[in-house]
Structure formats: C-alpha cells, structure tokens
Amino acid sequence: MAAPHKQGEVVEKILFLAHVDESCNVLPKAVYEVLGLAIDVAAQMNATLTIGLIGENVDTAAAFIGSSGATRVLAVSGPDFAQPRYASDAAALEAICRAVQPTLVLAPATWRFSRVLPGVSHRLAGQADTHITGLEIRDGALTASRWYYRQRIEAVIRRDARPWFLLLESGCHKPWTGEPGAPSMEKMPVVIPAELRRTNVTGTRAPKSEAQTIRPDADLLFVAGAGWTKKQSDGKVHGEEAESLILRFLELSKASLGGSKSLVDQSGDNQAVLGFMTHLNQVGQTGATPRHPKGLSTCCHGEEPHVVGWRFIHERRAINLDPNCGWARGKADVLYVSDAFEVMKRVNELLATGSEKKEEATATAR
Amino acid sequence: MRNGYHIVVCGSIVPDPLQTLEPIETPGGPALKNEMMLPAVLDPWASHALYEAANLASKVAGSKVWLVSVAPKAKLQQVMMTVAQKVSFELVAVDGPASGFGDAYGVAAILADEVQSIAGLDRSRLLVFGGWESASRGAGVTMQLVGERLGIADQFQGVDQITTQADGSFEVLERIEGGRHQVSMCSGPPALLGWATGNLPEPRNNPQVGMANMRTVMPALQRAKAAALAGSGLRFLSTTPPKQQRQTRIVKNRPVEEIAQEIVEWIGK
Ligand SMILES: Cc1cc2nc3c(=O)[nH]c(=O)nc-3n(C[C@H](O)[C@H](O)[C@H](O)COP(=O)(O)OP(=O)(O)OC[C@H]3O[C@@H](n4cnc5c(N)ncnc54)[C@H](O)[C@@H]3O)c2cc1C
Numbered sequence: 307m308a309a310p311h312k313q314g315e316v317v318e319k320i321l322f323l324a325h326v327d328e329s330c331n332v333l334p335k336a337v338y339e340v341l342g343l344a345i346d347v348a349a350q351m352n353a354t355l356t357i358g359l360i361g362e363n364v365d366t367a368a369a370f371i372g373s374s375g376a377t378r379v380l381a382v383s384g385p386d387f388a389q390p391r392y393a394s395d396a397a398a399l400e401a402i403c404r405a406v407q408p409t410l411v412l413a414p415a416t417w418r419f420s421r422v423l424p425g426v427s428h429r430l431a432g433q434a435d436t437h438i439t440g441l442e443i444r445d446g447a448l449t450a451s452r453w454y455y456r457q458r459i460e461a462v463i464r465r466d467a468r469p470w471f472l473l474l475e476s477g478c479h480k481p482w483t484g485e486p487g488a489p490s491m492e493k494m495p496v497v498i499p500a501e502l503r504r505t506n507v508t509g510t511r512a513p514k515s516e517a518q519t520i521r522p523d524a525d526l527l528f529v530a531g532a533g534w535t536k537k538q539s540d541g542k543v544h545g546e547e548a549e550s551l552i553l554r555f556l557e558l559s560k561a562s563l564g565g566s567k568s569l570v571d572q573s574g575d576n577q578a579v580l581g582f583m584t585h586l587n588q589v590g591q592t593g594a595t596p597r598h599p600k601g602l603s604t605c606c607h608g609e610e611p612h613v614v615g616w617r618f619i620h621e622r623r624a625i626n627l628d629p630n631c632g633w634a635r636g637k638a639d640v641l642y643v644s645d646a647f648e649v650m651k652r653v654n655e656l657l658a659t660g661s662e663k664k665e666e667a668t669a670t671a672r
Numbered sequence: 673m674r675n676g677y678h679i680v681v682c683g684s685i686v687p688d689p690l691q692t693l694e695p696i697e698t699p700g701g702p703a704l705k706n707e708m709m710l711p712a713v714l715d716p717w718a719s720h721a722l723y724e725a726a727n728l729a730s731k732v733a734g735s736k737v738w739l740v741s742v743a744p745k746a747k748l749q750q751v752m753m754t755v756a757q758k759v760s761f762e763l764v765a766v767d768g769p770a771s772g773f774g775d776a777y778g779v780a781a782i783l784a785d786e787v788q789s790i791a792g793l794d795r796s797r798l799l800v801f802g803g804w805e806s807a808s809r810g811a812g813v814t815m816q817l818v819g820e821r822l823g824i825a826d827q828f829q830g831v832d833q834i835t836t837q838a839d840g841s842f843e844v845l846e847r848i849e850g851g852r853h854q855v856s857m858c859s860g861p862p863a864l865l866g867w868a869t870g871n872l873p874e875p876r877n878n879p880q881v882g883m884a885n886m887r888t889v890m891p892a893l894q895r896a897k898a899a900a901l902a903g904s905g906l907r908f909l910s911t912t913p914p915k916q917q918r919q920t921r922i923v924k925n926r927p928v929e930e931i932a933q934e935i936v937e938w939i940g941k
Binding site (some may be wrong): 334369379390391392393396406416417418420421422424425428433434435436437442449453454455456457458459460461462463464465467468501502504505506507508509511512513518519520521522524526530556559563571585586587588591593600602609610611614617620621623625629633634635636637638639640641642643644647648652656657660 | 717739788807808810812813817819827829845847851854863907910921923928
C-alpha cells in the first residue's frame with residue numbers, strides 16, 4: 307500500500323463481508339487476511355469500515371473480530387443462512403449492502419462468496435472483480451491487481467462504478483490478529499420466501515479416494531505428472547509402486563497433491579492408474595492455481611499450460627529424467643535430472659526416519 | 673422431465689493455451705498482440721458445459737441444446753469447424769469481442785438478451801449452462817450476471833455433475849474448498865449451472881454430426897449481428913506479462929541419496 311489518501315477526495319465507505327465456516331462457529335482463515343487489508347485501506351483512505359456477517363449463528367464468530375474498530379457490525383443469521391445456497395446468500399448479502407450503502411465491498415474469495423457476490427453486485431447496480439491479488443491507492447483512488455488469461459497477464463485496474471465489490475485471494479495481506487471483543491451487532495431480519503428455497507444444500511462429498519489429498523493450507527504442493535504411469539527403463543509400467551510412493555509421501559510430508567492434466571485425464575478414462583487423482587487435483591490453465599510457499603514437481607514435463615497454475619508457488623523444484631523439460635527453461639529454481647521413483651523412495655525413507663527421531667525426542671523430553 | 677430440457681450453453685473462444693500471449697495497448701484499451709492471428713479454441717470450461725448439455729439432452733427425450741456465443745465472427749467460424757463435429761446444437765452467434773479485457777458486465781447483457789430472444793424457449797424447461805470461469809477473464813462473473821438478468825435464483829458454480837430425476841428435479845455437485853463437492857437438490861428448471869471440468873471425456877469428431885450442425889451453424893454466423901460492449905467504467909492502468917523467468921539450477925549426475933537429502937532439507941526449512 308502506498309500514497310495515502312489526499313484531502314478533498316471522495317470519501318469511500320467500506321463494507322467488509324465475512325461468513326462463518328462449515329462448523330458454523332469460526333471464520334475461515336482468509337477472513338482475517340482480508341479484514342487486515344480492509345482496516346489498512348480504510349485507514350489510508352479515511353474511510354468508514356462496516357462489517358457484515360452471514361451464517362446460521364454468527365455470535366461466536368463476531369466476537370473474534372469484535373475489536374477490529376469497525377463502526378458498525380451487521381449480521382443476517384438463522385437456519386436459512388446455514389447452507390451456502392445462492393438464492394438465500396444473495397438475499398442476505400443484498401440486504402446488508404442496502405442497509406450500509408457502501409462504495410467499496412471487500413470480501414475473501416471463498417467458494418461461498420465467489421459464487422454469489424458478482425450476482426449481488428448486479429442487484430446493487432454495482433460491479434464486481436474477483437481473484438484480486440492486491441490493492442493499492444494511487445493518486446487517492448483504489449486500484450486492484452488481478453491476472454488475466456489464466457495467470458499469464460497481470461493487470462492493475464480501477465472502476466468508476468460504485469459499489470465496487472472486490473473478492474480477494476488468500477495471501478493478499480497479513481492476517482488481522484486483534485483481541486476478541488463483544489461488538490454491538492445489529493441483526494437484520496431477512497425472510498426467505500418459498501421461491502428462494504427451491505434448492506436445498508444436502509451436504510458435502512469428498513472425492514472417491516479415502517485420503518484427503520488437497521490441503522489448501524499445506525506448505526508444500528506435490529505435483530505428480532503422467533510420467534508416473536509411463537513405461538520405465540525396464541519397459542514396464544509401475545502404477546502400484548507410483549501410487550504407494552506418492553501416498554506415503556503425502557502422509558509423511560502433509561503436502562497437498564496436484565496433478566498434470568495428462569495424468570488426471572487418465573484417471574477419468576478409468577485406466578488402472580492412480581485412483582486417488584481426480585480433476586480437482588489438476589493444476590494449470592484449465593485446473594487450479596493453488597497457493598503454497600513451495601512446490602515439488604515429479605514426472606511432469608513442465609509445459610506452459612501446466613506451469614501457469616504455479617503462478618503463486620514461490621519456491622519451485624522438479625524431478626525429471628529429461629534435462630530439457632520445461633522446468634529447465636526458467637520455470638523451476640532447481641531441476642533434479644533423476645528418476646523420481648528412486649528419489650521419492652529415498653525421500654520417504656529419510657522423512658520416516660526423521661519423524662521417528664522426532665517422536666523419540668518428544669518421548670524422552672516427557 | 674416431461675418434454676425434455678431446453679439447455680442454453682453460453683461460451684466463447686479463447687487463444688489456444690499453448691500460445692505465448694503478449695499484451696499491447698490500443699486506443700480501445702489493452703489487447704493481445706496479433707489477437708486475430710492466434711489459433712483459438714472453444715473456452716475449455718464452456719466446452720465441458722456443452723458436452724454435458726449434449727449428454728443430458730441425449731438422455732432426456734425432447735431436449736434441445738443451443739450454444740450462444742459472442743466472438744469475432746471469422747474466428748468463431750474457424751472454431752465451429754471442429755466444435756460442430758463433437759455434439760449436436762443450434763448456434764446463436766453475435767459478432768463481438770472475445771477479449772479477456774472486455775468487461776463481463778457488457779458481455780452478460782448481450783448474452784442475456786440473446787437467450788431471451790431465442791424463439792420457442794420454454795422457461796419452465798430452461799437450464800442455462802456455461803463455463804464457471806473463462807480462460808480469458810477467468811473471473812466467474814459473467815454467468816452469475818446472466819442468471820440475475822434472466823431472474824434465475826437457482827445458480828450453481830464450479831459444477832462437476834448434474835443428476836436428473838424423472839420429475840425434473842436434479843442433484844448438483846459444486847466444487848468447494850479442500851477438493852470436495854457441495855451437494856444440492858434443486859426442484860427443477862429454470863436454473864443456471866457454471867461448469868468446471870465435469871466427468872465426460874472430449875467427444876470424438878463425428879463428421880455426420882458436423883454436417884447436420886453446419887446446416888444451422890453457417891446461417892447463424894451469416895445472421896450474426898455486430899455488437900459492441902457497453903462501456904462499464906473498467907479502466908486498465910497496466911497490463912504486464914509475468915516477471916523475469918527463474919535461473920534454473922540443473923542438478924545432473926548426482927547420486928539419488930544426495931538429491932533425496934537435499935530435497936528433505938528443503939522441505940523442512
Ligand atoms: C486447452 C488445453 C488446456 C490445458 N490445460 C492444462 C492444465 O490445466 N494442466 C496441465 O497440467 N496441462 C494442461 N494442458 C496440457 C499440457 O499442454 C501438457 O500436455 C500436460 O501438462 C502434460 O502433462 P505431463 O507433463 O504430466 O505429461 P508428459 O508430457 O507426458 O510428461 C511426462 C514427463 O514425465 C517424465 N518422466 C517419466 N518417467 C520419469 C521418471 N521415472 N522420473 C522422472 N521423470 C519421469 C518425462 O521425462 C516427461 O517429462 C492443456 C493443454 C491444452 C491444449
């Protein structure tokens with residue numbers, strides 16, 4: 307954030323929106339980051355800050371951010387707002403926005419908000435931008451950064467329309483870490499008529515694999531490419547070995563699992579390979595763009611449509627038999643030209659010994 | 673579902689992802705260098721929506737699929753040469769920009785108008801499909817706005833599956849955090865679904881389907897009216913390709929043991 311607000315410019319009115327998480331009690335981590343940012347922006351622009359909350363029960367959650375210094379806290383709560391359903395979420399968020407009349411609306415880009423806030427912007431005759439990676443004040447006006455063409459072109463944008471809804475990606479700011487407090491909260495009654503109850507959210511479903519392989523908060527992204535299922539130097543495919551090496555590594559390292567398109571497409575075709583891989587694991591142009599401090603790619607060629615999904619992975623290493631693969635051409639910090647089967651086997655052994663030693667040390671300390 | 677669904681898929685074209693993209697400044701705002709020369713494909717998530725629509729239509733008798741596309745006519749025609757061979761649909765074409773820098777608000781206004789002007793469209797059977805995000809703007813905004821403009825309050829985004837019941841109701845799986853799906857039951861059309869990858873492989877080219885489609889695709893392209901995006905007040909202060917590439921350290925001819933140790937150390941740091 308640079309260049310604070312100048313005197314005499316339009317005064318912005320900021321609304322920060324949050325929802326409780328699935329446990330219905332706490333706020334998702336991303337909420338604290340965007341709250342930190344909203345407080346910063348409000349201070350720099352001399353703007354007022356209001357908080358809007360939705361969820362079945364918001365009291366506990368509101369207390370967590372009670373000392374954030376917001377001038378007002380509004381909430382829409384009750385059983386109708388437990389489920390992330392478009393129709394009821396849109397009604398609740400619309401009601402909060404109409405009550406506050408903000409010029410800027412800042413919210414974390416959770417799935418729940420991403421699938422409803424652009425729709426709400428239309429109702430308020432405002433406009434929304436998503437996947438915002440940063441905000442900056444230039445010449446007294448707010449500007450936002452986001453990527454176009456799936457992480458291949460970064461733009462700084464500005465909008466004249468108000469309210470301007472901004473959905474911010476995680477990692478955009480330090481999380482706010484104030485003390486809990488007891489805010490005075492205005493609870494707004496919002497009635498959901500029958501025509502907005504045509505959809506019923508019945509629950510969540512985990513992918514077919516038993517192990518949870520996608521861990522958004524992990525320090526490491528582990529990417530498996532199609533090489534794991536290709537014929538190796540002995541002329542044979544080693545699918546089962548690949549599967550057990552990868553699962554063991556995930557268990558020991560607590561990494562999040564990503565895959566190349568070629569690999570996840572094979573799983574979709576029901577070939578007998580890496581049963582735990584689904585399209586949700588796919589990283590790249592037509593897959594996800596996850597955020598982790600580190601990434602390790604194995605048996606993946608590092609082609610551009612894959613590597614654009616690594617835009618927000620800071621430190622990148624790759625293991626590939628081919629010294630001329632994409633990673634060698636400035637896409638990774640380190641490329642190990644080696645057999646991933648052998649390297650990962652040894653990595654797993656070392657990690658296992660490491661964790662045993664740690665356990666022993668804790669036992670002795672006790 | 674009695675009489676079948678009316679499925680309208682919204683989808684445009686994007687540059688083939690293997691192409692290098694370079695932003696340039698034009699009087700009308702940012703654009704891609706040689707944009708009209710870049711080979712294009714149907715936007716990937718929208719194409720999944722189209723395959724899912726065709727699959728659903730093939731299972732429920734009386735259903736019909738339209739593809740509504742706002743794109744430069746000449747490029748759209750090229751892309752249709754392959755897309756039309758995949759599945760059956762009727763094209764509704766609008767000759768307009770497909771740039772990622774064009775604002776979703778302008779695009780959604782055109783799309784919603786076009787959907788509404790489809791002759792014989794029955795709202796009580798209507799499912800509006802599209803990609804939940806484009807590969808150009810990548811925003812996930814357009815389809816929500818189309819839904820709002822059409823007054824559709826049952827919206828789903830990041831959809832990987834729809835399972836319909838005989839009474840017209842359906843179950844939808846939408847992507848959520850942690851690689852899981854949210855499961856919803858909707859009592860029936862009208863509804864809007866922004867698709868992610870879904871579950872279907874890309875259909876093989878079928879020249880017969882291609883020939884049948886072309887009978888309506890070519891006239892639709894000829895009829896396509898030109899449309900500009902309404903000014904929305906979105907301003908670009910800069911557009912830049914990603915910064916400098918990394919200096920890759922290539923580690924060759926090192927024993928597996930050393931590599932493994934280095935990796936374990938790095939992970940633990
Ligand atoms: C429209 C479109 C969208 C796309 N979107 C995506 C996307 O979102 N994500 C994506 O990933 N791709 C995407 N692609 C595909 C992309 O272009 C590549 O085809 C794909 O990423 C290749 O996957 P891969 O590297 O795993 O497989 P391959 O290209 O088959 O590479 C396998 C690699 O494994 C290595 N290998 C084999 N055995 C070993 C071993 N024992 N040890 C070490 N290395 C080994 C080989 O040297 C090789 O480099 C897209 C393509 C298009 C056209």
